[in-house]
Amino acid sequence: MSGISPYSLSKKPPVILVADDDKTIRMLLREAMEKEGYRVVEVTDGKQCLDAYEAVKPDIVLLDAMMPVMDGFTCCKQLLQIARNNLITALANLDTDSGLGSTVISRLWERTPILMITSLNDAESVDRAFEAGATDYITKPIHWAVLRQRLRRLLQQAQVYKQLEAANMALQHLANVDGLTGLANRRRFDNYLNTQWINLVQKDAPLSLILCDIDYFKFYNDQYGHPAGDICLQRVGAVLSYKAQKHQDLVARYGGEEFAVIMPYTHAKGAIYVAHAIQTSVRDLQITHDKSDVSQHITLSMGVATITPTWESSPSDLIAAADKALYKAKESGRNRICQ
Numbered sequence: 001m002s003g004i005s006p007y008s009l010s011k012k013p014p015v016i017l018v019a020d021d022d023k024t025i026r027m028l029l030r031e032a033m034e035k036e037g038y039r040v041v042e043v044t045d046g047k048q049c050l051d052a053y054e055a056v057k058p059d060i061v062l063l064d065a066m067m068p069v070m071d072g073f074t075c076c077k078q079l080l081q082i083a084r085n086n087l088i089t090a091l092a093n094l095d096t097d098s099g100l101g102s103t104v105i106s107r108l109w110e111r112t113p114i115l116m117i118t119s120l121n122d123a124e125s126v127d128r129a130f131e132a133g134a135t136d137y138i139t140k141p142i143h144w145a146v147l148r149q150r151l152r153r154l155l156q157q158a159q160v161y162k163q164l165e166a167a168n169m170a171l172q173h174l175a176n177v178d179g180l181t182g183l184a185n186r187r188r189f190d191n192y193l194n195t196q197w198i199n200l201v202q203k204d205a206p207l208s209l210i211l212c213d214i215d216y217f218k219f220y221n222d223q224y225g226h227p228a229g230d231i232c233l234q235r236v237g238a239v240l241s242y243k244a245q246k247h248q249d250l251v252a253r254y255g256g257e258e259f260a261v262i263m264p265y266t267h268a269k270g271a272i273y274v275a276h277a278i279q280t281s282v283r284d285l286q287i288t289h290d291k292s293d294v295s296q297h298i299t300l301s302m303g304v305a306t307i308t309p310t311w312e313s314s315p316s317d318l319i320a321a322a323d324k325a326l327y328k329a330k331e332s333g334r335n336r337i338c339q
């Protein structure tokens with residue numbers, strides 16, 4: 001049975017990386033794979049396979065066991081190490097509180113299955129292959145129908161892993177991002193502050209927090225309507241993101257019309273500097289606010305606090321200090337920055 005390949009019409013056929021030192025086998029595999037609509041990349045030993053894996057990013061690896069330079073078992077272990085490292089790097093960019101548990105991490109590399117095809121059919125070799133991390137194992141001479149079906153199954157499974165991963169990313173996004181402004185939400189703020197707290201206790205480095213509150217925002221809504229209020233929040237949020245630019249800064253929507261900027265490794269002086277930059281940029285937005293008592297435009301009151309985290313203190317101390325400073329800014333006339 002051959003029929004029309006399920007991939008013949010699709011733009012991106014699955015890529016199969018074939019590592020085998022036997023030229024005839026490679027040719028036969030290529031023929032069979034191409035009939036299925038797959039794209040085939042051939043290499044002749046384990047070392048080449050590692051290089052090609054990074055360059056080609058295959059959907060499946062077909063790995064011979066006995067090859068010169070580097071055998072299939074060693075190659076298999078190293079492929080998994082590469083896949084795992086790539087995944088860990090990707091997750092590191094999402095931060096430690098991304099919600100992906102270690103179980104998920106340890107399974108996700110299976111999105112690139114490794115199928116060992118070998119003439120070794122003794123029990124010990126089978127054990128070695130699976131212990132090296134092979135997803136599946138078939139012996140030579142190749143039973144072509146079995147290979148075809150195994151590949152289809154493995155590709156389907158890999159696809160499911162990819163979809164799960166994408167769904168997980170989307171969920172993480174929804175759980176951590178404020179829908180109106182696109183900034184980090186309160187949950188993300190809390191997690192990030194806790195994570196950085198622990199980090200900075202160990203580093204003995206300072207942590208600053210700016211709390212910003214829009215002045216007379218209730219009047220703004222009353223005067224211009226809630227939808228205009230929403231747009232105002234988005235514009236102010238965008239200014240904050242733009243001004244708190246350091247890689248480790250986090251800008252969050254802390255509450256209704258309150259924003260927060262977490263600034264790890266930042267002394268009071270740096271935080272005050274950023275607060276002033278935010279104040280200036282918000283003023284430059286020139287968002288008309290007739291009912292404000294301090295200006296004809298939207299303004300912010302800001303409280304800035306800095307602490308060097310210790311095990312004896314806690315993030316709530318920093319929040320309390322910034323909150324107190326914000327209260328002072330409100331009490332002393334608004335549209336100002338207090339410490």
Ligand code: GH3
Binds near residue numbers: 215228
């Ligand atoms: P102050 O200068 O003392 O901060 O006065 P204020 O009016 O800004 O403070 P108050 O806390 O009394 O009012 C906050 C307002 O923010 C009330 C609420 O309707 C508005 N608000 C909160 N969340 C949203 C939102 O998502 N969209 C809009 N448009 N308004 C919001």
Ligand code: MG
Binds near residue numbers: 067
């Ligand atoms: Mg061989």
Ligand code: MG
Binds near residue numbers: 213214257258
């Ligand atoms: Mg408020």
Ligand code: MG
Binds near residue numbers: 214215218
């Ligand atoms: Mg307010």
